[in-house]
Amino acid sequence: MATSNPGFWRTRLGRWLSSTKNIVGSMLAIGGLVVHALFGFGVFWPLIVIGVYLIGALVAPRDRVDLRLGLDEGAPPEDIAAQVRIVQRETRRLDPAAAQHLTGALAALTDITERWHELDGAVDQQHTVEQIAGDYLPTSLQTYLNLPRNLRAVGGPAHHELVGQLVILEQQSVRIRDAVYSRAVQALDDQGRFLREKFTRSELDLGGTDSAGAAKPTG
Template sequence: MMLRYLGSTKNLLGCVGGLVGVVLYVTGVVGWFWPFVVVALYLAGALVAPAEKVRLVPDTSAELRSSLETLVSRVSSQASRMPASTVDTVGRVASILRDLLSDPVRLAADPDLQHAVVRLVRTDLPLSLETYLNMPWWFAARRAGAGEELVAQLGLLEAEAHRVAERFYASEVDRQADHTRYLRDRDV
C-alpha cells in the first residue's frame, strides 16, 4: 500500500509542491518558517492531484504470458508423445498470442478481445493438450483418432487465434488500406 502511494500522482505532485517550497526558501522568498511552507505546498499538491483510476479487473497480461510460456515448454518436453506437427502448431498459436499480450493496455481496452485471449491461453489450448497427454501413451498410439482429434483441435484454435489477431490489428489494416487509396488517388 505504501509503495503504491510513493509512485502515485498525488505523491509526485505533492513532491513538486514541496520542491517549490524549498526553492522559495533558497531564493529568500520565505524565511525561518520554510518547513511549514514546504509541508503546506506538499499537501496542496497532493490534494489537487487527480485520484488514481479504479481498476476493477487486474492486468493479467504478465500472468498470461507466464502461463503461455509454461504451457509451451511443457508441450515441448512431451513432443515425443504427440502427433507430428502439433508442437509446431502450438508454437504458431503461442506466437500469435505473445504478440497480442505484448500490448496489454490495448488488449485491456477491448474486453471481448481480452476474454478471447484469456480463454485461448487458460482454457482452450491447455484443455486440448492435457486431454491428449493424459491418455496413456500406448492407448493414444493405438487409437489413431486421438491424434487426429488433437490435430483438428489445434487447427481450430490456430484459426481462432488468427481471427482474434485480425480484430486486434483491424485499425492498422484499415489505416494501411486508407493509405493505399490515398496513394492511388494522389497518383491520378
C-alpha cells in the same frame, strides 16, 4: 490468484522433486540408509541406496499433467504470458504436426499479450484470449498427455482430435492478433461464442474422462 511468475515448482526440476516418482524413490533410499546404519551394506552401500531409489522411481505411477495456472477473469497480460510459457514447454512432447499448430497459437498469443493495451475497451476479445490461453489450450493438451501412451498414437482418434482442436485455436488466435494489428478488433464479436460452443462439448475429452478427470480409453 495466478501470478506472473509460476515459480520453482513449475520448472522441470521442481516438477520432478514434487513428483510421485521422486517421493517414492526418496523414501526407499532413506529406508536403505536406515538399514545400512543398522546392519551395514559394506563398501557398496552408495550403489545399493541409489539402486533402491531408481527402483522406486521406476515403479511409481507418473503424475498427471496439469498445465493450468488458474487465471482469474481480467488477468493481466503478464499472467497470460506466464500461462503461455508453461504450455510452450510441453511442445517437445508432441509430434511435428501437432507441435506446429501449438507453436503457431502460442506465438499469436504472445504477440497479443505484448500489445494488450490495444485491446483496451474490447472486453469480450480480452476474455476470449484469456479463455484460449488459460483454459482451451492447456486443457486440450493436458487431456491428451494424460491419456495412456497407446491411446496417444500419432494418427489415432485422440491425436486427430487434438490436432483438430489446435488448428482451431491457432486460427482464432491468429485472427485476434491480426485484428489487433489492423485495429479491427470490434469485428470479432462472435468469436468467443464460437469457441465456447466448440470447447464445452464432450469432444474436448479426447476419448472421455471420468468425473475425477482420469482418462478413459475409447472403444
